[in-house]
Amino acid sequence: MRRLVAIAAAIAVLSACEREDREFRPPPVGTEAEAPVTLSSIAPGTGPAERPGEMGQAYEENAYHLSEGKRLFTWFNCKGCHANGGGGSGPALMDDSWIYGGALLNVVQTIREGRPNGMPSFRGKIPEEQIMQIAAYVRSMERQVPQDAAPGRNDDLMPRPSEHRLPARPAVPGGTVPPSGQAPQ
Amino acid sequence: MRSSFLQCCFLAAVLTLSPSISRSQPQDGRPRPAAPAFAVSPNDADWATPAKNTAGTRYSELSEINTQNVNRLQVAFTFSTGVNKGHEGAPLVVGGLMFIVSPYPNIVYALDLTRPGGPLKWQYNPKPDASAQGVACCDVVNRGPTYSNGRLFFTTLDAHVVALDAGTGREIWNVKLGEINRGETMTMAPLVVKDKVIAGISGGEYGVRGWVQALDAADGKTVWKAYSTGPDQDVKIGADFKPFYEEDRGKDLGVSTWPPNAWEIGGGTVWGFASYDPDLDLIFYGTANPGPWNPNQRPGDNKWTNTVFARDPDTGQARWAYQWNPHDLHDWDGINENILVEVVWHGKPRKALVHPDRNGLVYLLDRTTGEVLSANFYHPVNTHRGVDLKTGRIRINEQKYPHEGKVIRNVCPTAPGAKDWSPSSFSHQTGLLYIPHNNLCMDWESTEANYIAGTPYVGAEVRMYAGPGGHRGELSAWDILAGKEVWTIKERFPVWGGTMTTAGGLVFYGNMEGWFKAVDAKTGAVLWQFKTSSGIIGQPTTYRGPDGKQYIAVLSGVGGWAGSIVSGDLDPRDSTAALGFVNAMADLKQATTKGGNLYVFALP
Numbered sequence: 001m002r003r004l005v006a007i008a009a010a011i012a013v014l015s016a017c018e019r020e021d022r023e024f025r026p027p028p029v030g031t032e033a034e035a036p037v038t039l040s041s042i043a044p045g046t047g048p049a050e051r052p053g054e055m056g057q058a059y060e061e062n063a064y065h066l067s068e069g070k071r072l073f074t075w076f077n078c079k080g081c082h083a084n085g086g087g088g089s090g091p092a093l094m095d096d097s098w099i100y101g102g103a104l105l106n107v108v109q110t111i112r113e114g115r116p117n118g119m120p121s122f123r124g125k126i127p128e129e130q131i132m133q134i135a136a137y138v139r140s141m142e143r144q145v146p147q148d149a150a151p152g153r154n155d156d157l158m159p160r161p162s163e164h165r166l167p168a169r170p171a172v173p174g175g176t177v178p179p180s181g182q183a184p185q
Numbered sequence: 186m187r188s189s190f191l192q193c194c195f196l197a198a199v200l201t202l203s204p205s206i207s208r209s210q211p212q213d214g215r216p217r218p219a220a221p222a223f224a225v226s227p228n229d230a231d232w233a234t235p236a237k238n239t240a241g242t243r244y245s246e247l248s249e250i251n252t253q254n255v256n257r258l259q260v261a262f263t264f265s266t267g268v269n270k271g272h273e274g275a276p277l278v279v280g281g282l283m284f285i286v287s288p289y290p291n292i293v294y295a296l297d298l299t300r301p302g303g304p305l306k307w308q309y310n311p312k313p314d315a316s317a318q319g320v321a322c323c324d325v326v327n328r329g330p331t332y333s334n335g336r337l338f339f340t341t342l343d344a345h346v347v348a349l350d351a352g353t354g355r356e357i358w359n360v361k362l363g364e365i366n367r368g369e370t371m372t373m374a375p376l377v378v379k380d381k382v383i384a385g386i387s388g389g390e391y392g393v394r395g396w397v398q399a400l401d402a403a404d405g406k407t408v409w410k411a412y413s414t415g416p417d418q419d420v421k422i423g424a425d426f427k428p429f430y431e432e433d434r435g436k437d438l439g440v441s442t443w444p445p446n447a448w449e450i451g452g453g454t455v456w457g458f459a460s461y462d463p464d465l466d467l468i469f470y471g472t473a474n475p476g477p478w479n480p481n482q483r484p485g486d487n488k489w490t491n492t493v494f495a496r497d498p499d500t501g502q503a504r505w506a507y508q509w510n511p512h513d514l515h516d517w518d519g520i521n522e523n524i525l526v527e528v529v530w531h532g533k534p535r536k537a538l539v540h541p542d543r544n545g546l547v548y549l550l551d552r553t554t555g556e557v558l559s560a561n562f563y564h565p566v567n568t569h570r571g572v573d574l575k576t577g578r579i580r581i582n583e584q585k586y587p588h589e590g591k592v593i594r595n596v597c598p599t600a601p602g603a604k605d606w607s608p609s610s611f612s613h614q615t616g617l618l619y620i621p622h623n624n625l626c627m628d629w630e631s632t633e634a635n636y637i638a639g640t641p642y643v644g645a646e647v648r649m650y651a652g653p654g655g656h657r658g659e660l661s662a663w664d665i666l667a668g669k670e671v672w673t674i675k676e677r678f679p680v681w682g683g684t685m686t687t688a689g690g691l692v693f694y695g696n697m698e699g700w701f702k703a704v705d706a707k708t709g710a711v712l713w714q715f716k717t718s719s720g721i722i723g724q725p726t727t728y729r730g731p732d733g734k735q736y737i738a739v740l741s742g743v744g745g746w747a748g749s750i751v752s753g754d755l756d757p758r759d760s761t762a763a764l765g766f767v768n769a770m771a772d773l774k775q776a777t778t779k780g781g782n783l784y785v786f787a788l789p
Binding site: 083084086088095114118119120161 | 315316317318319320321322323390590592628630632635637639640641642643646648749753754755756757758759760761762763764767
């Protein structure tokens, strides 16, 4: 009898979880011309500039893409310059200050085109799909992604609380303050 | 074996646990180490090269400011460099002009000391490629220009060496020696030897193959170039090469001590201070860590990384070499200063070289042969048991070997070592060495490093923390012959700047909170201190001004590897930020802020 109850309970639990979709062949990622990637919050005329849209949001809600992003972040040596988000020769990525904007498409553009003060351009080196995964992961370091999708514990030395345990932060639209223009803080 | 290991660490621990200023017997009647004759300049007025003289003693004969009156020292003038990164440079003074190089963007300023307040005379902006900032491992520092014969020589972050007319700031030549797309940068202060400018490449964390070059001071043309890894021909090892120890002899060791082709991206960069002995006609300099940090990817001794070379300055041919740390396990660059001193060792005079290494040992070498006379601990160490003086080889503690995928805890000293680049000074007066250093331990996990040109090639997760005692830095006076500490001053943060000593019986140094201090060279008593605007990691210097008065100069402006948490706004929640240094420096943001300023002091 006990056994039966246990089996029934297991079935009930299992059927309750809905397996996350894993897209092996994702829809083609939009080109830059279609995607508004604005770095400024002013635009002449009508009002605030159009901020980067919702595009790519699916990547941020998907645990598979985020964990792939995390693996690739190490694989492409992002970690060498940005550490585990706290920064090194490159700026911290887990904090809420963004030089070039913290929206997904801003980060995608940063990775693809590089940035003048030492961020290499990975254009042609990382497939577009993987850039999206890495960018989504970068956003998870600041916990801009749903908690249940964010990566968990590392297998390696724990550098900081894992992504899914970091507190969610309100998105900061981003600015363009070059490091040389920053006042001492 | 094991008990002697415990003993060494116990001793080291006792040393650091002793009270803030502890004194042991000074040198008892034995002849004191002395500066070589070529480093003595009785009529000192200028400070023309960061290490003061080619022996690297950083000692000035000026004594107007001394232990009696230093408590009255005041600010004479200040100058903003306009740069917010780490200021590791030395203000130089020659003939009434002061020269400073800022960190990236490497602006050179000349200040006119003949006029009140030292106004700007000229300024030179080399406009280095901004992308170079990404491939500078540990802040975008510069360790200062060098003056010789009417010219000022310096390196830029994007790997140029530039010669300026010191009087006008006009560019005489500007040569590009490295490629930032391969991770090559330059931070070193060049050394001028006869008619040659000696400069090396940085980038040991990016799989750069290290080298040093001699350029013709007249036009910047390369006279010779010696790599740190690869075949003997590239390393300039030939018939003249006579290393003292067996293990450094053999053909093409720069190839055979590596897995196939690993030497091509094997590090051994050259970015510390070089020294020169005109009597022996030899230059001495160290090579940095092998790449990647993860040692499991490069079985073998990895020659000639972490090595001190003695070379003929005219041809570049190596005369001898000694590897401080064969098969480096912990990023222990062998680039720390080699200060040239004369000692009497077991009754015989020896031309010696003293070197506080990252591995926690102060070495005394015979600089004519490369023989290790002694090697003694100045930092708590549990990763090795010191040097076997018969073979010259360091004895590793296998328990701390950083096997891949395993977190090794409580490793002392850390990746920046017992002491990083921060140069010691040698007082011609007391015969003591003044060593600015760290007191840190770390956790380390080796991970697989993946070589992508122009990106880091490290393969380690590291986090550092304070060593035994809880303080993170010290300034220690060191008895070179006895091989032990005479006194030490504990500091909250690593002492990341250089030290300077004077005939006034003083040692000058700054701490990362921004205090600039004058210390009694004999006792370690702090006689005067002044709080500058930002943490100090620069090299103090002194000079006699055109008005005949003695001045003391230092750059304030926190940064460098230790201070990049502030200069780079890093996030202390990530213990591995700045290659693990941030974990040990989390409270630096509360202690200081960034900003580069020159401070010059004088008596009223």
